[in-house]
Amino acid sequence: TTLTASIAGFDFDNVLLNAAGVYCQTASELDQILEASGAGSLVTKSATPAERDGNAGVRFAEMPLGSINSMGLPNLGLDYYLDYTITHQDEKPLFLSIAGLTKADNLAMLRDVQDSDFNGLVELNLSCPNVPGKPQTAYDFDTTREILNEVFSFYTKPLGVKLPPYFDIAHFDMIAEILNDFPLAFVNTINSIGNGLVVDPETDTVVIAPKGGFGGLGGEIVKPTALANVRALRQRLRPEIKIIGTGGVTNGRDVYDHILCGADLVSVGTSLYFEGPAIFERLNNELIAIMAEKGYNHLDEFRGRLQTLA
C-alpha cells in the first residue's frame, strides 16, 4: 500500500501532518513531528514578524467532541520558524505558516521568505479567528483577492492559503473564483469554526478567557463542515491547486473520508493535541486497513471519488 501524494513537485511519503498551531510552537515540538513515524510533513505555528505572547488567560479548553481556542497568535516570530525549516528542509518537505496582522506584515514576511534559503511551501493563513478586533481575512473576498494579487506580484516559491470554513454554496463559488485566478500550490481547508461559545455546566461560565469566551472550534464536531469544504473546493478549483484537508480527524476512517472528498494531504489538530505524535502511526495503520478491506493499493484509486445518490 502506498500513501504518497505530491504538491508543487514535492513528494510526500505519506499524507499526514499536524495542523498549524498544534504541536508546532517550539523546535522541540517540531522535532517530535519531524521524527514521528507516520507524519509525512509538518507545518510551523503561524508566524508574525516579531514574537507574540498571544491572548491572556485560559485560552484553550477541551469540550465534548472537540476543543475551543482563542490563543491569539502566540508565536516565536518569523525568523525562529524560518531558521527551523531551513535547517530541516532536506529531511522532508516542510510547510512554513505565516499570519500577519496586516497586509503589510504578510508582504514583508513573504519578501523575507522569498529572499531566504527556505525552498519549502508557505501556508498563508488568511483565517485566524482569535485576534481581537481583526476579522478572518478570507471572509472578505475583495481583500483576499487584493492580498493574493500583491503576493504573486513578487513571490515565486510554492504557496498555499489556509481558509476558514464557508457555509454557503455562493461563498464556495466566490472564494473558488478568486483562488482559481492565482498560481496557488494548494489550499488548506478548514481552519477552526470561528467564534463558537462553550458553557461550563459546573460554573455557568464560559470556558476560555479571551473575547468573553468566544473561540475557534476544532475536533470531531467540525468534521461535516470540513468534509463539505474539501469537497466543494475540490469540485471548483483547478486540478493543479491541491487540497490539504483539515478538521475532525480522529481515526483512519476520517482520513479516508477527507481523501474521498478530494484531499491530497490530511492534517490533524485537536486529536494530535490530546494524543500526541503517536497518533500519526495509528491513523496511517487504520487507513491502510480500510484500504486493504476495499482492495485499494493507492490513494489515487479513491481520492475525490465520493459518490452522490442516484
Ligand SMILES: O=C(O)c1[nH]c(=O)[nH]c(=O)c1I
Ligand atoms: O488563536 C490562534 O492563534 C489561532 N487559532 C486558530 O484556531 N486558528 C488560527 O489560525 C490561529 I493564528
